[in-house]
Amino acid sequence: MPVATREWQLAARPHGEPTPDDFRLVELERPGPAEGQVVVRMLVMSVDPYMRGRMNAGKSYAAPWEIGETMKGGAVGRVVESRSPAVPEGSLVLADAAWRDVAVLDAAHVRVLPELPGIPPSYYLGVLGMPGLTAWVGLFRMAEFREADAVFVSGAAGAVGSLVGQFARLNGASRVVGSAGTPEKVRWLTGELGFDAAFDYHDGPVAELLRDAAPEGIDVFFDNVGGEHLEAAIGAFNEHGRGALCGAISGYNAVEPPPGPRNMFLMVGKKLSLRGFIVGDHTDMRDEFTTKVTRMVTSGDLVVRETVRDGLDDAVDTFLDLLRGGNTGKMIVKLAEG
Structure with missing residues (x-):
């Protein structure tokens, strides 16, 4: 069955500071999952400063978003349908599929996350993430x-x-x-x-x-x-x-x-x-980082603070506020309950 989604797309390339007119919220029907794919309901999405660069044309370390393309970024979600034994239904996953409420993704393109006491899903976008x-x-x-x-x-x-x-x-x-x-x-x-x-x-x-x-x-x-x-x-x-x-x-x-x-x-x-x-370029350090920083978080040695906004409708305003310094700690958008 097709999957109904709501997604933010890039509507125009900004000149200077971005405005809400540079974005467009659309409702789409995506094809249902094929073999090796999963349907993910997003719980939290990230907005990050590097995303401003992806709004520009031209070569950079991250590919630019194209006009009319649904934007991407870090998000954590719950698998609600799976056609991959490697990522069973109910898995908590990290994906490069922010700026939407639901996504149909190749299972190979998501990472199954551990569910640990005291570690909310949003931490995998911040202190334990990129x-x-x-x-x-x-x-x-x-x-x-x-x-x-x-x-x-x-x-x-x-x-x-x-x-x-x-x-x-x-x-x-x-x-x-x-x-x-x-x-x-x-x-x-x-x-x-x-x-x-x-x-x-x-x-x-x-x-x-x-x-x-x-x-x-x-x-x-x-x-x-x-x-x-x-x-x-x-x-x-x-x-x-x-x-x-x-x-x-x-x-x-x-x-x-x-x-x-x-x-x-x-x-x-x-x-x-x-x-x-x-x-x-330095993912070889991820295991060491994850082990040591998880210990710092659970012990209380590390202070973690998030600025949380609610709802996909508020994602653009949240991103623009981030670029103006409106966050303390990690800025995230909460999309659904876990």
Whole structure:
């Protein structure tokens, strides 16, 4: 039997900041599952900053969404019909099939998830999912974090940054500093998450704010923001500093290329290493990450916070709010009960 779905499609490519007119909600009938396929009712879906890049045409590390195409992203759902013995009915699964309420998928393209006490499905989109692995890979492999390093995290109240700072603190950092966009987020970083210092980047030049927060300099920088933050970090680095460049959200809506850091020459004298990375190239670390971080979550050592919105109808507004900094921790959309 055909499967009725509601799906968000890309209606137009944005010029600058996206608007609701760039999206279209449609009702479709998809063919029922063939052999080797499953029908998944989505429980929670993710909205992430990288999705802004997929709205643009042109080559990137993630294929662009096409006009009229149903958009994709991380989602966790429940299998309600299965024609694959590998993924039985009732399985909790992770799929690249967000932005819809129901999907017919090849069983080979979903990953069956464990159902553990104290681990809600949404955690597999955040702390135990792509953002968590991104934080782990960036800090420990890209930035080669070592005990007693002083660490600066830009965009530290987001899904990735809030975990980077905690991973550093729990592994013996001498100082953890973060930037965020509101006084409330700053208080959350220094209060509940245990950062040594944090600042609102609206309060002045980032270089000056960072100098006050890390007067002895930094050894590691995890960058989610780019622009002024990257320039400030280069200035604050101690010798042999290491940076993991994860994102540059400050420039995602730019219609002209933003200016680069003006102090790149300091990289030579300070002998710095800045490494950009894409988490999909480092899936060999997933087992180690999952084992260790699951233990941190269940023990209560790791603080996990989500900003939750309800309903597929609200998915676009939630995504646009994410791009404006409207989240603390991981932003997710709840689609159905589990």
